[in-house]
Amino acid sequence: MTRRPKSRLPPKLLDPPRATAPAPHKAPSARDRLREAHVTGRSARFAHTDVMRVMHALVHGDDDVRMGLPAFEHLTVEHASAAVALVFGWNGDGPRARIDPARTIHGFEAACVRLLEIARAGGQIAFATARPASLLTLYRAMASLAGAEGGDVLGATQSGPIDGSGRRIWWIDGVATLTDGESLLADDSAAAAEELLFVLPRPDLVVADRTFAGTALDSGLEVVAFADLDAVALAVAAWRGMAVRVVPLDERRPPQLYAPLLEVLTEVVEGSWAAPAPGTSRSPGAAGSR
Secondary structure (H helix, E strand, C coil): CCCCCHHCCCCHHHHHHHCCCCCCCCCCCCCHHHHHHHCCCCEEEEEEEHHHHHHHHHHCCCCCHHHCCCCCCCCCHHHHHHHHHHHHHCCCCCCCEEEEEEHHHHHHHHHHHHHHHHHHHCCCEEEECCCCCHHHHHHHHHHHHHCCCCCCEECCCCCCCCCCCCEEEEEEEEEEEEEEECEECCEEEEEEEHHHHHCCCCCEEEEHHHHHHHHHHCCCCCCCEEEECHHHHHHHHHHCCCCCEECCCCCCHHEEEEEHHHHHHHHHHHHHHHHHCCCCCCCCCCCCCC
């Protein structure tokens, strides 16, 4: 039998290529979605000069930028800049101010953990927003959670008139908002915040923004404060060690764009029951630390 030369052999069949599974699609993180929605990240409203102007006004004690807090003694622009860097994660570089998305997520997680602690201990919690068009949906979800976890969500039907125009506070699902009887109002006046604390029993925790947050903090209450880049006073309060947890975000976005925070809220709740400490209960009525 003669051997055929290799040049005349039929071509060798190659093994068929193995099918590779497509890489799983990775959904954008809550941090990425908040940045894409301009809830965090580079600000569309505040330039570097805008925030610097607020810092200088706060150093001079201007009422319009103090958010219901008293003037800070011995405050310098350098101190205010350090507070902004700490809370917002922005060191003043670039033409636009910005909020570090990681600061928003971490601040909100810390706020949710504290909210659960107070609620599970049966504490009294007050919610109020001066930016209802944007933040009311988020606050309602937090108030609902606090009540479900054992907290006493403080509220009423309405307050008395807070000024000559007859504006009042109305409570919507446990969240205080200012109204003229026709519309929910954005308002930074101290009158509404002072009326809120007058009407309600003294809460163990206040979840609020703007002057509602600052006035509560000045009254010696513990506060979770949602703060935009012009709320430098709340950042300084946190930097100076006052009893406030700040969640930095743009507070003038459409309400559905804050949905990633609601997902974080759910994750915090689920995680809080996943691995209870020895001797603690998994039941929602278990008391936490206060």
